[in-house]
Amino acid sequence: MGLSFKEAVEKRRTYYGISNASPVSDAEIQEIIEEAVKNVPSAFNSQSTRIVLLLGENHKKFWNITKEILRKILPTDAFGATENKIDGAFGAGYGTVLFYEDQEVVEGLQKTFALYSENFPVWSQHTSAMHQYVIWTALEEVGFGASLQHYNPLVDTEVAKAWDINPRWKLIAQLPFGTPTVQPGEKEIAPIEKRVLVYR
Protein backbone atom coordinates (compact mmCIF):
# COMPACT_ATOMS: atom_id res chain seq x y z
CA MET A 1 0.00 0.00 0.00
CA GLY A 2 2.94 2.24 0.70
CA LEU A 3 1.31 4.73 3.07
CA SER A 4 3.69 7.16 4.70
CA PHE A 5 3.94 7.00 8.50
CA LYS A 6 1.88 10.21 8.71
CA GLU A 7 -0.81 8.78 6.44
CA ALA A 8 -0.99 5.52 8.38
CA VAL A 9 -1.33 7.43 11.66
CA GLU A 10 -4.13 9.54 10.16
CA LYS A 11 -5.90 6.56 8.61
CA ARG A 12 -5.89 4.21 11.62
CA ARG A 13 -9.38 3.98 13.09
CA THR A 14 -11.55 1.62 15.10
CA TYR A 15 -13.34 -0.78 12.73
CA TYR A 16 -16.18 -2.91 14.07
CA GLY A 17 -17.39 -4.05 10.64
CA ILE A 18 -14.77 -6.55 9.43
CA SER A 19 -14.79 -9.73 7.34
CA ASN A 20 -12.60 -12.82 7.39
CA ALA A 21 -10.83 -11.88 4.15
CA SER A 22 -7.17 -10.87 4.23
CA PRO A 23 -5.41 -8.42 1.90
CA VAL A 24 -2.03 -10.02 2.67
CA SER A 25 -0.53 -13.46 3.37
CA ASP A 26 -0.38 -14.92 6.88
CA ALA A 27 3.41 -14.69 6.63
CA GLU A 28 3.10 -10.92 6.14
CA ILE A 29 0.87 -10.62 9.18
CA GLN A 30 3.40 -12.59 11.20
CA GLU A 31 6.17 -10.32 9.90
CA ILE A 32 4.25 -7.19 10.99
CA ILE A 33 3.98 -8.62 14.49
CA GLU A 34 7.59 -9.76 14.65
CA GLU A 35 8.96 -6.43 13.39
CA ALA A 36 6.89 -4.59 16.00
CA VAL A 37 8.09 -6.87 18.79
CA LYS A 38 11.71 -6.45 17.67
CA ASN A 39 11.61 -2.66 17.31
CA VAL A 40 9.09 -1.18 19.74
CA PRO A 41 10.89 0.24 22.80
CA SER A 42 10.46 -0.96 26.37
CA ALA A 43 11.57 0.41 29.74
CA PHE A 44 15.18 -0.56 30.43
CA ASN A 45 14.93 -2.52 27.16
CA SER A 46 13.06 -5.11 29.22
CA GLN A 47 11.23 -6.55 26.18
CA SER A 48 8.39 -7.71 28.42
CA THR A 49 5.76 -7.89 25.65
CA ARG A 50 4.52 -11.26 24.43
CA ILE A 51 2.13 -11.70 21.52
CA VAL A 52 -0.15 -14.54 20.54
CA LEU A 53 -1.42 -14.28 16.97
CA LEU A 54 -4.62 -16.24 16.42
CA LEU A 55 -5.66 -16.99 12.85
CA GLY A 56 -8.32 -19.20 11.25
CA GLU A 57 -10.00 -21.61 13.64
CA ASN A 58 -7.92 -20.29 16.54
CA HIS A 59 -9.32 -16.79 16.04
CA LYS A 60 -12.86 -18.20 15.98
CA LYS A 61 -12.16 -20.30 19.05
CA PHE A 62 -11.01 -17.25 21.02
CA TRP A 63 -14.27 -15.41 20.33
CA ASN A 64 -16.35 -18.50 21.08
CA ILE A 65 -14.61 -18.88 24.43
CA THR A 66 -15.25 -15.20 25.16
CA LYS A 67 -18.89 -15.47 24.11
CA GLU A 68 -19.55 -18.51 26.28
CA ILE A 69 -17.95 -16.88 29.34
CA LEU A 70 -20.06 -13.76 28.85
CA ARG A 71 -23.19 -15.87 28.31
CA LYS A 72 -22.74 -17.27 31.81
CA ILE A 73 -22.35 -13.93 33.57
CA LEU A 74 -24.50 -11.43 31.66
CA PRO A 75 -28.26 -11.08 32.12
CA THR A 76 -30.06 -12.60 29.09
CA ASP A 77 -31.27 -9.24 27.74
CA ALA A 78 -27.75 -7.73 27.87
CA PHE A 79 -26.12 -10.81 26.40
CA GLY A 80 -27.98 -10.43 23.06
CA ALA A 81 -26.11 -7.22 22.21
CA THR A 82 -22.79 -8.74 23.25
CA GLU A 83 -23.43 -11.86 21.19
CA ASN A 84 -24.20 -9.70 18.13
CA LYS A 85 -21.00 -7.74 18.67
CA ILE A 86 -18.88 -10.87 19.01
CA ASP A 87 -20.45 -12.77 16.10
CA GLY A 88 -21.03 -9.77 13.83
CA ALA A 89 -17.86 -7.82 14.50
CA PHE A 90 -14.88 -9.32 16.32
CA GLY A 91 -15.39 -13.01 15.57
CA ALA A 92 -16.26 -12.22 11.94
CA GLY A 93 -12.73 -10.95 11.34
CA TYR A 94 -9.61 -12.65 9.99
CA GLY A 95 -7.52 -12.86 13.14
CA THR A 96 -6.92 -11.60 16.65
CA VAL A 97 -3.72 -10.36 18.26
CA LEU A 98 -3.46 -11.06 21.99
CA PHE A 99 -1.14 -8.73 23.88
CA TYR A 100 0.54 -10.13 26.97
CA GLU A 101 3.14 -8.78 29.40
CA ASP A 102 5.53 -11.25 31.01
CA GLN A 103 5.27 -10.69 34.77
CA GLU A 104 8.49 -12.62 35.38
CA VAL A 105 10.36 -9.90 33.47
CA VAL A 106 8.53 -7.11 35.30
CA GLU A 107 9.17 -8.64 38.74
CA GLY A 108 12.79 -9.33 37.84
CA LEU A 109 13.29 -5.64 37.09
CA GLN A 110 11.55 -4.67 40.34
CA LYS A 111 14.03 -6.78 42.27
CA THR A 112 17.08 -5.59 40.34
CA PHE A 113 16.18 -1.90 40.36
CA ALA A 114 14.36 -1.53 43.68
CA LEU A 115 14.40 2.26 43.42
CA TYR A 116 12.01 2.10 40.44
CA SER A 117 10.00 -0.83 41.77
CA GLU A 118 6.64 0.93 41.55
CA ASN A 119 7.28 2.13 38.02
CA PHE A 120 7.90 -1.18 36.28
CA PRO A 121 4.27 -2.41 36.20
CA VAL A 122 3.25 1.03 34.83
CA TRP A 123 6.02 1.02 32.24
CA SER A 124 5.06 -2.51 31.26
CA GLN A 125 1.56 -1.18 30.45
CA HIS A 126 3.12 1.67 28.47
CA THR A 127 5.21 -0.79 26.51
CA SER A 128 2.19 -2.95 25.79
CA ALA A 129 0.28 0.13 24.59
CA MET A 130 3.13 1.04 22.22
CA HIS A 131 3.00 -2.47 20.73
CA GLN A 132 -0.78 -2.25 20.44
CA TYR A 133 -0.58 1.04 18.60
CA VAL A 134 2.20 0.04 16.22
CA ILE A 135 0.53 -3.26 15.31
CA TRP A 136 -2.92 -1.63 14.96
CA THR A 137 -1.46 1.03 12.64
CA ALA A 138 0.70 -1.43 10.68
CA LEU A 139 -2.33 -3.68 10.06
CA GLU A 140 -4.26 -0.62 8.86
CA GLU A 141 -1.34 0.22 6.55
CA VAL A 142 -1.70 -3.10 4.67
CA GLY A 143 -5.48 -2.77 4.33
CA PHE A 144 -6.91 -4.31 7.50
CA GLY A 145 -9.28 -2.66 9.95
CA ALA A 146 -9.00 -3.47 13.66
CA SER A 147 -10.43 -2.56 17.05
CA LEU A 148 -8.98 -2.75 20.53
CA GLN A 149 -10.84 -4.92 23.04
CA HIS A 150 -10.46 -5.79 26.73
CA TYR A 151 -12.14 -9.04 27.68
CA ASN A 152 -9.35 -9.73 30.15
CA PRO A 153 -9.29 -10.73 32.95
CA LEU A 154 -12.61 -12.55 32.41
CA VAL A 155 -11.21 -14.81 29.71
CA ASP A 156 -7.63 -15.23 30.99
CA THR A 157 -7.89 -18.69 32.56
CA GLU A 158 -9.73 -20.36 29.71
CA VAL A 159 -7.55 -18.75 27.07
CA ALA A 160 -4.40 -19.81 28.92
CA LYS A 161 -5.75 -23.37 28.99
CA ALA A 162 -6.74 -23.38 25.33
CA TRP A 163 -3.31 -22.24 24.03
CA ASP A 164 -1.10 -23.43 26.88
CA ILE A 165 -0.06 -19.87 27.72
CA ASN A 166 2.79 -19.36 30.21
CA PRO A 167 1.06 -18.61 33.56
CA ARG A 168 3.35 -15.61 34.11
CA TRP A 169 2.05 -13.91 30.97
CA LYS A 170 -0.67 -11.37 31.79
CA LEU A 171 -3.28 -10.64 29.14
CA ILE A 172 -3.57 -6.89 28.51
CA ALA A 173 -5.64 -6.41 25.34
CA GLN A 174 -7.09 -8.06 22.24
CA LEU A 175 -7.01 -6.67 18.69
CA PRO A 176 -9.45 -8.39 16.32
CA PHE A 177 -8.75 -7.46 12.69
CA GLY A 178 -10.13 -8.17 9.23
CA THR A 179 -11.01 -6.53 5.93
CA PRO A 180 -13.22 -3.50 6.64
CA THR A 181 -16.87 -3.94 5.62
CA VAL A 182 -18.16 -0.79 7.32
CA GLN A 183 -16.19 2.44 7.43
CA PRO A 184 -15.97 4.17 10.82
CA GLY A 185 -18.02 7.33 11.25
CA GLU A 186 -16.57 10.80 11.49
CA LYS A 187 -14.53 11.28 14.64
CA GLU A 188 -14.96 14.31 16.84
CA ILE A 189 -11.55 15.81 17.48
CA ALA A 190 -11.34 18.13 20.52
CA PRO A 191 -9.73 21.53 19.90
CA ILE A 192 -6.06 20.88 19.33
CA GLU A 193 -4.93 24.24 20.74
CA LYS A 194 -6.26 23.23 24.18
CA ARG A 195 -4.34 19.96 24.06
CA VAL A 196 -0.98 20.96 22.60
CA LEU A 197 0.99 23.87 23.99
CA VAL A 198 3.94 25.20 22.06
CA TYR A 199 6.43 27.71 23.47
CA ARG A 200 8.85 29.22 21.02
Ligand SMILES: Cc1cc2nc3c(=O)[nH]c(=O)nc-3n(C[C@H](O)[C@H](O)[C@H](O)COP(=O)(O)O)c2cc1C
Ligand atom coordinates in the same frame (compact mmCIF):
# COMPACT_ATOMS: atom_id res chain seq x y z
C1 LIG B 1 -6.35 2.48 25.81
C2 LIG B 1 -7.54 2.25 24.91
C3 LIG B 1 -8.54 1.37 25.29
C4 LIG B 1 -9.61 1.10 24.44
N1 LIG B 1 -10.53 0.15 24.78
C5 LIG B 1 -11.51 -0.17 23.92
C6 LIG B 1 -12.40 -1.24 24.22
O1 LIG B 1 -12.27 -1.92 25.24
N2 LIG B 1 -13.38 -1.51 23.33
C7 LIG B 1 -13.53 -0.78 22.17
O2 LIG B 1 -14.45 -1.08 21.39
N3 LIG B 1 -12.68 0.22 21.86
C8 LIG B 1 -11.68 0.54 22.70
N4 LIG B 1 -10.80 1.54 22.39
C9 LIG B 1 -10.97 2.30 21.13
C10 LIG B 1 -11.39 3.74 21.35
O3 LIG B 1 -12.73 3.81 21.76
C11 LIG B 1 -11.16 4.49 20.05
O4 LIG B 1 -9.79 4.37 19.71
C12 LIG B 1 -11.51 5.96 20.15
O5 LIG B 1 -12.91 6.13 20.29
C13 LIG B 1 -11.05 6.76 18.94
O6 LIG B 1 -11.56 6.21 17.72
P1 LIG B 1 -10.61 5.69 16.57
O7 LIG B 1 -9.88 4.47 17.09
O8 LIG B 1 -11.54 5.36 15.41
O9 LIG B 1 -9.64 6.79 16.23
C14 LIG B 1 -9.71 1.79 23.20
C15 LIG B 1 -8.70 2.69 22.84
C16 LIG B 1 -7.62 2.91 23.66
C17 LIG B 1 -6.53 3.83 23.20
